[in-house]
Amino acid sequence: MIRAGAMDVPAGSSFTIDVAGPAMLDWRVLRLPDRTQALFVRRREVGTDLSSITDGDLARALRRWPDSIGDGFVVFGKGDEWQVSLAPTSSLDLFAALDEDGSLLLSGTVAGLLQQGLPHANLDVDALADRFVGALTVDSADTVARGIRRIIGGHEVRVIAERLSISRWWEPRKLTVHRDLTLKRAGAELRRIAHEVVQRNLPVHGPVAVHLSGGRDSSVLCALAASQLADEGRTVHAFTALPCANLPDGDKRYQFDEGSAAAATAARYRNVEHHLCRPAPMPLTRILDDLHRRIGEPIHQPVSLGWIWPQLSRCSGLGLSTLLTGDSGNFTVSTGGLLNLSDVWREEGLAPWFRTSAKVVRSGGVTLRDLVRESFGGSLPLPLYSAGRKRGQPVILANDFPFFKGVLRGKVLAISPQNQDPRPPASARAIIQEIAANRCNPMPLGRFDFGVELLAPWNDRKLFELVLSAPSSMLASAPDRRLLFEEAFGDLVPEEILRPQRRGQQNVDFHAAFDCLDLQTAVERYRASAQCREMIDLDRLAEAAARWPTERHTDRRHVSYWIGQFLPALSLASFLNSSDFPDAGASAESPERLHAGHEPHTG
DSSP states (O other): OEEGGGOOOOTTOEEEEOOSSSOOEEEEEEEOTTSOEEEEEEEOOTTOOGGGOOHHHHHHHHHTHHHHOSSEEEEEEETTEEEEEEOTTOSOOOEEEEOTTOOEEEESSHHHHHTTTOTTOOBOHHHHHHHHHOSSOOOSSBOSBTTOEEOOTTEEEEEETTEEEEEESOOGGGOOOOTTOOHHHHHHHHHHHHHHHHHHHSOSSSOEEEEOOSSHHHHHHHHHHHHHHHTTTOOEEEEEEOOSTTOOOOOTTEESOOHHHHHHHHTTOTTEEEEEEBOOOOOHHHHHHHHHHHHOSOOSOGGGHHHHHHHHHHHHHTTOOEEEOOTTGGGTTTOOBTTHHHHHHHHHOHHHHHHHHHHHHHTSSOOHHHHHHHHHTTTSOHHHHHHHSOTTOOOOOOOOOTTBOHHHHHHHHHHOHHHHOOSOOSOHHHHHHHHHHHOOOOOOHHHHHTOOEEEOTTSOHHHHHHHHHSOHHHHBOOTTOOHHHHHHHTTTSOHHHHSOSSEEOOOTTHHHHSOHHHHHHHHHHHTTOHHHHHHBOHHHHHHHHHTOOSSOOOOHHHHIIIIIIIHHHHHHHHHHHTTTOOOTTTSOOOHHHHTTTOOOBOO
């Protein structure tokens, strides 16, 4: 917690901020040449010495802010004015509010600010509805607590005369597209930046953990980490989530068991130790209740806890401080596909679209219907789009949020894009721009109970800027190819990663990690909350909990119901029930008690 407006400390002072459990940030107060004070904050690393930062260093950093600090923020004060700038695509969580005397409060969690007793921080139902519709991005600085604002990477907060405002200083939508960029040059630059990004995210000493699926993003992350650490004799622990043993895939389009593909990558590097993790029972609702109390924000989709939580537990048991994931890689290091043809049409014209389409068709696996659907599907009138849809292609399943009720249900239905129009997005570039502009760091799950930092290196500003400056014709490809990725990393990963025959599908065994009785008991516990009774149909939720599946299903409607509708509603009920936000340590169970007997199977 930083009470910046009330700060009265001598220049040169160094402090540690307890952002989320273990201390993760260091900050230092410096006196600038114009006699104002500033805080320079950055992620704590072993062996760093903040005393080496001089007044001149910080003055230059403030002048060159966009390029000087990769993952940190600056608080700059002058008289009654305060400014907080957060680096683009920063992995830091940062929230701001004003207290009664106008002081600026900063914290790594919403709960940390609520514990200060903010007078107007009541529940914002509009922001709550927005959170449960937008899964990938949060397109607003509003949090679910009124009076508390989220600082998204590339934004700044200003406090003038006891008023708080948020504005953007980094704009990914205004980047110039370099038409003369060649695939070879772009691949070399992507490789260079990726190498630097991985190096920056590696711990200074000891081994590192990587979540290794059978996909491109985590595979090249594992490969680069292993390559960089091999000369130092350091180990990479690669964790792969597997489905229940001896279950057939049942769907030729998807690869449910990614173990063999992940193993092919791991086998290339002698310093990679590969761990195969199958679903193991875990107390989902107790974990959700505990996290919601300490975070102060709802976890939109808890299904991923089924595979990431056991991996974090395993990392902690091995003494690993960092777990790297390939999150955001499909928007940066492995971006591309058929949808980029829509941008070729809009940005480069008809002739380039024909040339690019011909190259894509020659690469195989693409029909004329595919080209038309991906190039024009988002802009064609709906009847024409429906008529051109390839037979048997999965469509977005409408979600009528059956477990929500009252004012929340009305607000969610009003803003849900999949209920307004089932067509795909019209532009691949627009999707990447939106992700780059509004991507927020996932909740700091690993820090709370395990002391493990969960980092996503591919969520990086330079990577976003590179792919957003590349011509769309360079990125357009058949579904099983990514031309820029192959140019940059083709020598690092095996062929089954470069050109997969089937798409990897995780969370197919979500039911195996969560217990029916645990879910039923939790729903009855949530009935004590007036907010739960007002916004959640607890009777319907209880009925569904009693029917929790015991076998795996690959039917999209079945999966959509349980993962897309039931689990988010259960998570929201947990959040509403814990909305009094007690002190983080008041009722939290120890990690040892919470996870006793729930270690994953490895082999």
